[in-house]
Every structure is written in structure tokens, then in C-alpha cells.
């Protein structure tokens with residue numbers, strides 16, 4: 165596949181070095197790590213090494229705090245359900261309106277079982293109000309779950325500070341750090357974060373492998389019970405190849421940390437400035453001064469995102485959109501709606517997410533192509549006329565049953 | 567990535583008749599900006615003949631919304647208004663070699679824009695009566711609003727009922743959880759609670775009409791559409807009435823033709839209006855005789 169891949173928040177390419185590290189564990193080292201014979205023994209050692217590599221990336225105090233799971237979603241579900249099961253007297257959850265569906269859909273489901281879910285609002289830049297948060301903390305709250313960085317805008321949340329506050333109120337603190345791990349330096353041993361979710365495929369490891377970080381001493385109730393794998397905290401024979409791959413990817417992410425936060429950020433900034441300089445009526449969503457180094461989310465007003473993506477795709481450029489149409493739902497992205505972005509812009513949001521494999525030439529190419537595409541679609545838009553939107557666009561075009 | 571047909575892609579990448587139409591005398595603006603689809607259809611109609619001389623569109627929307635708009639303008643150009651109004655959303659989808667279930671509403675929007683533009687030309691006010699809900703059943707492209715309304719109108723209480731009435735849930739069955747949730751909600755409104763094991767409804771004739779009266783009414787409706795079918799070289803025969811299911815046999819030019827499904831939909835609508843109850847019309851290929859013999 166050639167082409168320009170700027171959709172690294174959706175998933176990433178597995179690094180060839182990661183693939184190489186994994187290969188022996190399909191054929192030569194295929195043993196079950198639980199077995200007594202030497203087929204299993206080597207595999208057990210490989211998992212131990214991977215656990216330490218992940219521990220290093222997360223800045224965890226003990227390697228036994230790393231539990232391998234099947235994905236980010238499993239880690240999220242395990243964390244929240246464990247917190248509720250372990251503290252049956254507490255019936256409330258605090259989370260945010262802009263979480264990933266891995267948290268929000270689960271919370272909607274838990275509400276049906278009688279739990280109370282508080283959703284923290286965000287402002288126009290996607291920032292939380294910590295006063296609102298402090299007021300909601302009480303001895304009824306079992307767990308607070310706040311993502312480290314938002315997957316659509318890249319905006320960071322002050323999770324370290326929020327974990328301190330939760331801890332003081334006696335509530336557990338979980339963070340979905342799926343987008344942050346590998347892109348921002350972490351040092352979990354110095355925080356009050358009890359649980360943290362990782363997904364391998366966001367950091368150049370394979371899909372279908374995840375981690376739940378569980379701080380030593382945090383009360384825990386496993387989701388999957390059975391064998392004694394992962395010290396009985398996550399039963400099921402280990403996905404050895406992917407665990408080895410994730411270990412290698414974690415090691416490489418740590419090495420590339422500086423590069424991600426300087427060079428990748430520079431390319432992202434160049435891309436963003438280049439597009440904004442040439443396209444009128446476009447703006448960055450989220451909080452540009454406080455976000456992931458690889459992510460930029462631009463709203464192109466008066467056109468629809470799926471149409472933009474289809475045209476980008478024709479030029480070999482891959483990105484993603486918060487429009488309703490890309491997901492087949494009736495509403496644009498809940499993140500854009502939560503920030504109060506008007507519909508005419510929310511449907512036209514495009515997320516460009518880079519990686520350490522992105523190049524300057526790719527950025528230049530996208531800057532050259534995007535303005536044309538936007539102009540072409542605006543020519544079709546009932547809100548647009550000539551070089552700009554119609555005067556009072558919402559009045560100039562007000563369809564029946566809008 | 568959506569599985570768009572080549573025809574959809576072609577109409578998206580090279581839309582026909584895009585942009586403002588100078589001298590348009592019928593304009594329809596429809597859609598929902600919250601769903602991310604809205605369309606302005608502009609017609610130039612020759613007053614003496616009612617023929618659509620030209621049609622243009624402007625669309626805020628996704629690939630299939632733009633393609634549906636483009637297809638619609640191509641389909642109606644040169645037609646009279648009355649002919650154009652016969653274009654259904656299914657026709658638009660067929661013209662494009664099909665649309666994914668999540669995208670069928672784009673073709674519905676095209677059809678509504680047409681109705682609105684014609685109404686605008688004729689100096690009438692067009693109002694939309696259809697409300698769109700979240701897609702629940704992907705196999706049959708059935709949304710939550712239709713399921714809710716059907717449950718409410720017929721006091722349904724099981725997933726099987728919902729499948730019988732709307733088709734939703736009759737395929738892969740992955741939407742059953744969603745259907746159960748809607749059932750639970752609507753049943754709570756009427757003070758009942760949803761029970762998974764509930765028996766599907768008896769499909770009895772509503773009180774106030776004997777079976778014979780019902781069948782006579784059904785025959786009368788079929789009689790009223792027969793002249794039109796005959797004009798097109800076809801016919802329709804009543805095969806059986808089984809509770810709320812009415813079996814018919816389409817013969818001649820109608821059988822299996824593109825228009826069959828559409829014609830049946832129209833007849834079903836008429837029957838429901840006449841009988842004042844929800845019925846389902848099912849085409850069968852067997853004649854009334856063979857069906858009777860099988861007992």
C-alpha cells in the first residue's frame with residue numbers, strides 16, 4: 165500500500181522490527197507459557213521481558229502491575245466493572261461527555277443496572293471544569309474514568325491532578341490512555357492513577373492486544389475468570405506473539421519519544437498552518453495549546469466530512485472525520501457536539517493524525533491537495549456562493565425539518 | 567469504508583447538474599443539518615406542458631447524498647411533473663446500483679426534495695411527515711422510529727411481532743437487543759413490562775369487521791387498482807388472507823418486474839387506509855388454487 169497515511173489515531177502500521185520480534189513465537193517458540201517443558205519455558209521468559217518493556221514505557225513501579233488483555237476496550241471494561249464490583253456500597257461513576265465509546269457505551273449499560281453516571285461537560289475548546297468535578301466527588305463515587313488524551317482532537321485532560329482529587333475522596337481513578345501511551349512520557353509510579361488502559365495497535369504493535377495497568381494494592385475483581393494466567397487477574401492463554409510485539413513496540417516508542425514531541429509535532433504544526441493559510445472558513449477544534457503532538461482536527465465549514473474523505477482518498481490520502489455519515493449515525497461526533505461546534509462545521513471536521521513515519525513531503529502534498537478539494541465541495545454546497553458563505557448562511561438555506 | 571457501487575462513485579466524483587440553476591421556477595429545500603444531509607433541488611418547468619426542462623442541485627452531504635442528488639436530476643429531466651413524482655427513493659437507489667442500508671435515507675431525501683420542489687412550483691406548501699430515527703436493523707434498513715410507531719400502534723410485545731410487522735430482526739438477529747430495548751420502552755408507556763418469553767400476537771381480525779367484510783374490502787381495493795395494472799399489461803389476484811398477512815399473486819407484466827415491489831407498497835398503503843389496521847402484503851408465486859390444495 166502506498167499513499168499518505170494520516171490516520172494514526174485510528175490505528176498504526178506495525179513496525180517491521182516488531183514483526184520480526186514476533187515471528188519466532190508463531191512457529192519455533194509456540195509453546196504454552198504455562199507448560200512445564202522447555203517449549204513453554206522460553207515463551208514465559210519472552211512474556212516477562214515484554215512486561216518489563218511495557219512497565220518501562222508507563223513508568224510503573226512493578227512489572228506485576230501490567231496485565232495483558234485483548235484490547236483497549238477490554239481494559240476499559242475490566243477497570244470500570246472491577247471498581248464497581250469491589251466497592252458494592254458505592255454506586256456512582258464520574259466520567260466525561262467526550263470519552264471513547266469503550267467507556268460511554270459501557271456506562272450507558274451500567275446505568276440500566278442502577279448505577280448513577282455523571283458526565284463532566286467540556287467548554288468550546290474541549291476543556292473540563294475542575295470545580296464541577298470537585299463538587300461531584302463524594303463517598304458514593306466508586307470510580308472516576310477520564311481519558312488522558314481525546315482521540316478526535318488530541319486534547320489532554322489533567323488526569324494526574326484529577327487522580328489526586330479522586331484519591332482524596334476515596335474513589336478509584338482510571339484513565340483511558342489509549343491515545344497517549346507512546347506519545348507522551350508517563351511516570352505512573354509518581355501518580356495516584358489506579359488503573360490505566362493501553363491498546364497496542366495505536367503504537368505500532370498489532371491489533372488485538374492491550375494492557376490494563378493496575379497499581380499495586382488497588383482492589384480488583386477480574387472480568388475473565390478461569391486459569392491462573394496474569395496471576396489470575398485475566399484468565400485465558402496468553403496471546404504470546406502479540407505480547408512480544410507490544411513489548412518491542414513499547415521499547416521503540418520510548419526511544420522515539422523525543423522525536424514524537426519535536427519532529428512529529430513540527431510536521432503537524434506545518435500541516436495545520438499550511439491548510440489554514442489557504443482555506444477560508446476553517447478552524448482547529450479542541451485546545452491547540454494542550455494536545456497530542458501528532459493530532460490536528462480541522463473543521464471545514466459548510467461541507468460534509470465523508471465527502472472530503474472520499475476525495476482525499478482519491479488522492480491517496482487517508483484521514484478520518486467526525487461527520488455522522490462516516491459512522492452511519494444520525495448525529496455528528498459527540499465530541500464536536502459536546503464542544504458546541506455548530507452542525508454546519510461539526511459534520512465537516514477532519515482529523516489528521518501523523519506518526520513517526522510521516523514525512524515532510526507527505527505534509528507538503530496534503531497542503532497542496534486539501535484547498536482544491538474543499539473548494540470543489542463548497543461549489544456544491546447550498547450554503548456557499550462564490551468565494552465565501554452566503555450572507556447569513558443558516559437563513560439563506562433553511563431546509564424543511566432541519 | 568462504505569461499500570459504494572461504481573455508479574455511486576461516478577456520480578459523486580463527477581456530479582451531474584450541480585450548482586445554481588438560473589431561472590428555476592420550482593425549488594425544494596429539504597434535509598436535516600443535524601444528520602449532516604441537506605439538499606436544494608432546483609427545477610425549470612415549462613408551464614404549458616409541465617415538462618421539467620432542467621434540474622440542478624446543491625447538496626451539503628456525504629458521498630451518497632451527492633450521488634443521489636445527481637442521479638435524481640438525471641432521472642427527472644425531460645419528464646412531466648406527474649411522471650417525475652412517480653420516481654421513488656427505491657428507484658433512485660436502483661439507478662445507482664444500490665446504496666448501503668445506512669445510506670438509504672439519502673435517496674429518501676432526494677425523493678422529498680422532488681416533492682418539495684414540485685409543491686413549490688405549484689404554489690403549495692409541502693410538509694414532511696416522516697421522522698427519521700437511528701438505524702436499528704441493518705439487514706432491512708429499519709429505523710427506531712418505525713419500530714416504535716409500529717409497536718405502539720399494534721401493541722406488540724415480542725421481537726417476533728416486530729419482525730412480523732416490520733421485518734426488523736428477521737435477518738442476522740444482531741439487532742434483537744436494540745429491538746428489545748425499544749419494546750421495553752414502549753411497553754412501559756402502556757404500563758406493561760417486557761418479558762423475553764412472551765408469545766407473539768395472535769393475528770386476529772380486529773373487532774367490528776367480520777372476515778367476510780374484510781375480504782370484500784380487500785377485493786374492492788384490488789379492484790380499484792386493477793385498471794391501472796391492466797394498462798401496464800399485468801394483473802393482481804387475491805390468494806389468501808391469513809390474519810394480518812394478505813397474499814397476492816402478481817401476474818403478467820407486473821410479476822417480477824422492477825415496479826412490483828413498488829406497486830405492492832402502494833397497494834399495501836391503500837389497504838391499510840381502507841381497513842384501518844396494519845396489514846402486510848406478501849406476493850406469492852402460487853395461485854389461489856394450489857395454495858388451497860396444500861391446505
Ligand SMILES: Cc1ncc(COP(=O)(O)O)c(C=O)c1O
Nearest residue numbers: 235236237264266315340342363
Ligand atoms: C481513546 C480510545 N479508547 C479506546 C479505544 C479502543 O481500543 P481497542 O480498539 O484496542 O479496543 C480507542 C481506539 O479507537 C481509543 O481511541
Ligand code: FES
Nearest residue numbers: 703704705737738
Ligand atoms: S440487523 Fe436486524 S436482522 Fe440483521
